[in-house]
Amino acid sequence: MSDERKPDQAKPDAPKPDQPWIFRTYAGHSTPKASNELYLKNLAKGQTGLSVAFDLPTQTGYDSDHPLAKGEVGKVGVPVAHIGDMRTLLAGIPLGKMNTSMTINATAAWMLSLYVAIADEQGVSRNQLTGTVQNDIIKEYLSRGTYVFPPQPSMRLIKDVTVFCYREVPRWNPMNVCSYHLQEAGATPVQELAYALATAQAVLDTVRDSGEIPEEEFGQALARVSFFVNAGMRFVTEMCKMRAFVELWDEIAEKRYGVTDPKLRRFRYGVQVNSLGLTEPQPENNVYRILVEMLAVVMSKKARARAVQLPAWNEALGLPRPWDQQWSLRMQQIVAYETDLLEYGDIFDGSREIDAKVEALKAEAREELTRIEAMGGAIAAVDSSYMKQRLVEANAARLQKIESGEQVVVGVNRWTETEPSPLSGGVGGSIMTVPEGVEREQVEALKAWRAARDAKAVDATLTALREAAQEGRNIMEPSIACAKAGVTTGEWGDTLRQVFGEYRAPTGVSRAAAQGARADLTTIRADVARLSAKLGRRLKLLVGKPGLDGHSNGAEQIAVRARDSGMEVVYEGIRLTPAQIVNAALEESVHIVGLSILSGSHVPLVRDVMDRMRAAGLSDIPVVVGGIIPLEDEATLKACGVAAIYTPKDFQLNDIMAGLVRLTDPDLRVLAS
16 A cells, blocks of 8 residues: 555654754964954854863963963963953854853863953843853863862862852853863773762862852752763773763762752763874874764763864864864764764663673772772872872873784874875965964063053952952952953962962872883883993983973873883973973983973974073983974974974884983984984
8 A cells, every 4th residue: 555645644743853962163273363263264164162272371370471481372272361362252252142161270260250251241141151161170180281279279269160150150061070181191981980070079079068059059050060071982982981971970969969850960061082092194094083983972862962072183283274173063063964863862772782881881980989089089189199190000001002003003003004195285284383473462462451451450359359369258259350450361370379379280100100011121121221331320311391281191101111111210290491491401410301392382492492401501412302293393493403303103102212212322323313
């Protein structure tokens, strides 16, 4: 019988597809004006939310003219020094209709204050604002390094933002627990689960214990805590990790905090897929990696991300161009609108394999959470360097598997033969570069801003901010007053530094377990021993992180492998000035200096270090540089006197160690060059 029907006998309408997640690209560079132009273009292309990248001075509470900001202005994000910069950055963007994510931590309270001040200017009610400040300082101590204050004052600032948002900006997420950077630092799925949940517990305990939110309404505050998660290449494991996150968070919210409403216990998360696995060799393969990683966080409906931002295929080479970001945006749109993914329920329900993997991850994560609880919680596990040490060890094990070939990375340690890529050429090369004059222009504009404002109003609001910090009052309204008076990021940061002090987190290197047994160090250890005998003392390496770049994973792994190879290692962590590095080289009488820079500021910082080395009479000490360094910059660094350059393609750490030996041995130095 025919299935044809008359119009009045048509089949009932199919259920409407689910709404897609928020489409974002993580963006910001050069100046507020240039970044605003980029945001408006991306929104016109179908992006549905903003994700703001700030430069390192802004992230660490310095103005663009601070000595530590030299070379860093506008490099990894946009500089925002005052309300004028924020006004320019958000021009033409209706804040009452926009969902804005700001990747900001130590200065989260300040950036949110500027944002709220702009909303007040636009006449937008605060209860209309939707978005997120990351505001996760614990992972900054462990992985990304943009912390400023010690742990306890930092937790107090997170609490202040949380309480303020609960009262004034109820649709805003005051904290985004960020496990993304934990995976970038080498975390296993279990560590990512446990450390992120331990962080959330530490913050919620602080908020609860303050008594500033009524007990009966605490579930409302808990419901505004969101997560920012990473998804790597092991598709099944990553998808199961997300389902484990959902179930563990529901369990914690109900049992630990007594939240009875299932809606308030919902695990809300955004994601940027793994940048750690993006490769410099054959970078076009990164497109497939990004797609597979995205599917892990959108295919399972019960664990589908609320917002997704994807890296660009060329981020292992440098700063992506607008076209590269557009390509990543189109990937999201194709999956959401051209496939039938959003028309079905969770297609993984009922799978024995999936259920078993989820339960295994949950069990291991609970064990790790119990260990952290026994130490006194996440802050205690930071202070003792336990979590940092475990991350360094996990990252070392991951790298060793890549070195040995046990973990295959296509184009890196297998199938390395390749045709020239047409994507890597074209006008302006394959990445975007920040113009040389950006920093100078930003500094000049900052000086003009300071000269034009009401100095008395600035002083009065900074005094009120200092008093609020000293007296334990919530610092958000005083910070908003500072924003409206024209206070700068550096002035806000300096005021709180005077009250709270500064902090240097443990590096985790000295306590990290040796990986030597797995890395086959017999040959390199013998070479180091022979050279040390010739030198009359152990070969000594200084690993330095100049500037504000806090991504220390590479520096840590070089330090660990050098230590395991028999070298004496001097590594004092992140955020050192070139003067401090050169002084350490002089005082420690090192034989070789290694600089690690991933922020794009390698040329000005290395020039400064090399000039100071020569002035200190240390020009005979070889200097090597590692990081994300475009090919065209290598000649510039060599002309400065750099002896060797290592980029992500140089994944064999033993080869790097052998290179350091050759550079340090006068008899072999000619061969090394």
